Structures are given as C-alpha cells and as structure tokens.
Amino acid sequence: MTAKRQSWGIVDLGRVPYEEAWALQTRLVEARADGRLPHDVILALEHPPVFTLGKRGGRECLLVPEERLRRSGIGLVQVERGGNITYHGPGQLVIYPILHLLQLGIGVVDLVDRLEEVMIRTCAGWGVRAQRNPINRGVWVGPKKIGAIGIAVRRGVSFHGMALNVDPDLAPFSWIQPCGLQGVGVTSIAAEAAAPAGMAEVKGEVRAHIEAVFQIGLEALERRELLRLRSPSAETPCGNDVPAPAECRERVRG
Amino acid sequence: MKELSELTFPENLRYAESHEWISPGGSPVRIGISDYAQDQLGDVVYVELPEAGKTLAKGAPFGSVESVKAVSELYLPVAGKVVETNAALADSPELVNKAPYGEGWMIAIEPANPEEVDALLTSQAYREKLKG
Numbered sequence: 520m521t522a523k524r525q526s527w528g529i530v531d532l533g534r535v536p537y538e539e540a541w542a543l544q545t546r547l548v549e550a551r552a553d554g555r556l557p558h559d560v561i562l563a564l565e566h567p568p569v570f571t572l573g574k575r576g577g578r579e580c581l582l583v584p585e586e587r588l589r590r591s592g593i594g595l596v597q598v599e600r601g602g603n604i605t606y607h608g609p610g611q612l613v614i615y616p617i618l619h620l621l622q623l624g625i626g627v628v629d630l631v632d633r634l635e636e637v638m639i640r641t642c643a644g645w646g647v648r649a650q651r652n653p654i655n656r657g658v659w660v661g662p663k664k665i666g667a668i669g670i671a672v673r674r675g676v677s678f679h680g681m682a683l684n685v686d687p688d689l690a691p692f693s694w695i696q697p698c699g700l701q702g703v704g705v706t707s708i709a710a711e712a713a714a715p716a717g718m719a720e721v722k723g724e725v726r727a728h729i730e731a732v733f734q735i736g737l738e739a740l741e742r743r744e745l746l747r748l749r750s751p752s753a754e755t756p757c758g759n760d761v762p763a764p765a766e767c768r769e770r771v772r773g
Numbered sequence: 774m775k776e777l778s779e780l781t782f783p784e785n786l787r788y789a790e791s792h793e794w795i796s797p798g799g800s801p802v803r804i805g806i807s808d809y810a811q812d813q814l815g816d817v818v819y820v821e822l823p824e825a826g827k828t829l830a831k832g833a834p835f836g837s838v839e840s841v842k843a844v845s846e847l848y849l850p851v852a853g854k855v856v857e858t859n860a861a862l863a864d865s866p867e868l869v870n871k872a873p874y875g876e877g878w879m880i881a882i883e884p885a886n887p888e889e890v891d892a893l894l895t896s897q898a899y900r901e902k903l904k905g
Contacts, residue, residue: 573844574819574821574837574839574844575819575839599837599844600842600843600844601839601840601841601842601843601844602842624905626774626812626813626814626815627813627814627815627840627841627843627845628774628813628814628815628840628841628843629774630843631841631842631843656841656842657842668842669842669843670842670843670844671843671844671845671846672843672844672845672846673834673846674846674848675791677843
C-alpha cells in the first residue's frame with residue numbers, strides 16, 4: 520500500500536439507552552463539524568428495547584397500541600434519520616458512524632452502500648448469504664431483513680447508522696409492519712447460521728470489515744475520552760481534548 | 774455518481790460551500806441544491822421545507838431532503854425571509870434530481886443583506902472547490 524491509511528476512533532459503548540446515545544451522537548456531530556472532535560468516530564453499541572420512527576414517521580406501521588408499548592416499558596422515539604419505523608433491542612449490534620462526509624468526499628448513497636457491504640461481509644463470515652434489495656435498502660436474507668439502515672447528515676457529518684440482528688428476540692419486530700411490504704419478515708445471524716453467533720465475535724468482524732470497506736484503520740477509544748469534549752461556548756479555545764488516533768493527529772489541521 | 778466534468782453549474786448562479794445555489798440579482802431570490810449535491814444524495818424521496826413568512830439567519834437549517842434512507846439537512850446560504858416554497862416538491866421530490874436549477878428549486882427568500890448573495894461562490898470558484 521502506498522497511501523497511509525487514515526485512522527478513525529471506535530468506541531464500544533456496551534448497552535446504552537436510546538436517548539442517551541442519541542444525545543451523545545448529537546454532541547459528537549457538532550464537535551466533529553466544529554473540528555473540536557478532530558477525527559471520525561464509530562460508535563458500537565446495543566440498545567435496550569425501543570422502537571424509533573424516522574423523520575417521516577411510520578407510526579401507522581405500528582401494529583399494536585402505543586399503550587401496550589408503555590406497559591411493556593418499551594419506548595417510542597421519533598428521530599431525524601431517514602427510513603421508517605424500526606426496532607432496536609439487546610442482541611442487535613448498532614453502529615453509528617460519526618463521519619465528516621464532506622471532508623471524506625463520501626456521499627450518502629456511497630455511505631449506505633458501504634454499510635450494507637459491511638453487513639453482507641459480516642453475515643458471510645457465519646455462512647449467511649445476505650444481499651441487497653434494489654427496492655428496499657438494508658440487507659436481506661431472502662425475504663427477511665437481517666440488517667437495517669437509517670442515516671442523518673447534519674453540517675456535513677453523518678449520524679444514526681446501521682443495525683445488524685445478531686441474536687435479538689425477534690418477537691418485537693412482529694409488532695411493526697415494514698411499510699408497504701408484504702410477505703417480508705425479519706431474521707438474525709443466529710437464526711440463519713449453523714454456528715452460534717456471539718455479540719463480541721460479530722462486533723470484531725464488523726470492525727474488521729469497516730476497516731476493509733472504508734479502507735481506514737480503527738483505534739479503540741474509551742468512552743470518557745469522547746465525553747471530555749468541551750462545549751462550543753467554553754472560554755478556552757477549542758482544544759483537541761480527545762486524543763486522536765496517531766495518524767489522525769497528523770491529518771488534522773495538517 | 775457522475776464525474777465532476779459531467780455536472781453543470783450555471784454561470785448566472787452563486788453557490789455555497791454547503792452545496793446550495795442562489796439566483797442573484799433582485800429580490801426575492803430562489804434557492805435550491807446544486808447538481809453535485811443532488812448527485813451525491815441519490816434519488817430524493819422527500820423534501821421538507823420551511824413555512825413562508827419565516828425569517829432565518831445565515832447558515833440556519835431551512836429544511837431537509839431524504840434519499841436512500843438518509844436525511845440531510847439544508848442550510849440557508851444568506852439571511853432572509855422565506856416568501857415562497859416550491860409546492861411541487863411535495864408530490865414530485867424527484868424534480869430535485871431531474872432539474873436542480875429549474876423545477877427542483879426549493880425556496881424563495883428576500884435576502885436581509887443583498888451583499889451576502891454577491892459574496893457567495895461563482896460557478897467557476899465552486900467548481901474549483903469541488904476539485905479540492
């Protein structure tokens with residue numbers, strides 16, 4: 520390889536409530552756009568059970584009364600991403616790429632395409648043949664969806680992202696209807712693969728495929744390193760509070 | 774995606790680094806997104822625009838476009854008051870892809886500071902920016 524590979528950070532957040540991860544993303548997007556966060560970051564996490572609605576809603580595709588969600592302690596959150604209603608829960612690997620698309624020269628079509636590729640390659644590692652569907656983005660095994668995508672772009676920086684079903688409880692998916700689609704279902708790597716699919720292993724594979732598909736290197740960051748970012752109004756000029764992965768330090772403001 | 778040489782940037786318009794265009798001269802002025810922006814977004818399936826009468830600051834988000842499962846915010850290149858929005862985009866968001874400088878226009882505003890319009894990039898300067 521001739522060109523030096525860029526480094527992005529990757530943070531394993533574990534299980535995080537939806538709103539908390541959303542607030543963190545919002546902060547990181549602003550910081551990335553301002554340059555206070557000097558490198559791109561991938562957040563890897565799982566959510567407790569929650570349904571989320573895209574920018575254009577999707578409430579009509581919820582097949583059970585909202586009251587039932589409340590009784591079950593499952594939230595319903597409307598967010599700014601593209602796409603329709605979706606479910607997140609334990610056993611589903613969620614990846615939020617906070618990428619400065621403008622600087623990377625990656626358009627959203629390209630980003631969606633690459634995230635699909637990461638999921639397809641990951642599934643292949645467990646012998647699961649996942650494919651794109653020209654009509655509906657995301658990744659499918661036959662008529663069953665195994666990975667979903669919903670992106671938002673603010674100030675040239677991406678957030679929200681992809682959700683890959685590793686081994687989640689698939690029952691809550693039956694509470695929603697993939698809009699306008701008949702005869703489709705949902706599946707997971709665990710349901711399709713002969714070998715067991717553990718979250719840690721899948722996470723490791725996803726990480727390696729992100730590096731290959733985006734042609735970058737990923738360096739693990741601690742969550743607290745992200746939280747140390749100063750707010751834009753802080754009196755001190757924006758500092759590079761977050762230690763950038765080594766190669767980023769050269770790239771930024773270079 | 775298209776090569777830069779295949780994209781058009783009409784000489785009579787001004788461009789923002791966030792890829793919006795504006796039609797200079799007089800008031801109100803029309804605003805939309807550039808050929809480059811629509812190409813990067815892919816097929817636009819929904820356009821969200823502000824209500825007429827709203828006054829917005831320079832750089833404020835004025836709406837969003839949804840394409841391939843992605844929602845991207847739009848930014849106002851100059852301060853001003855929204856006087857009209859392109860109602861045709863509600864039923865035909867694909868106009869943004871088909872005719873980004875024509876039928877795919879988004880909003881018309883009365884600029885608060887007309888000199889802000891002139892300070893935006895010319896077609897040539899915008900193309901140079903895109904070359905990087």
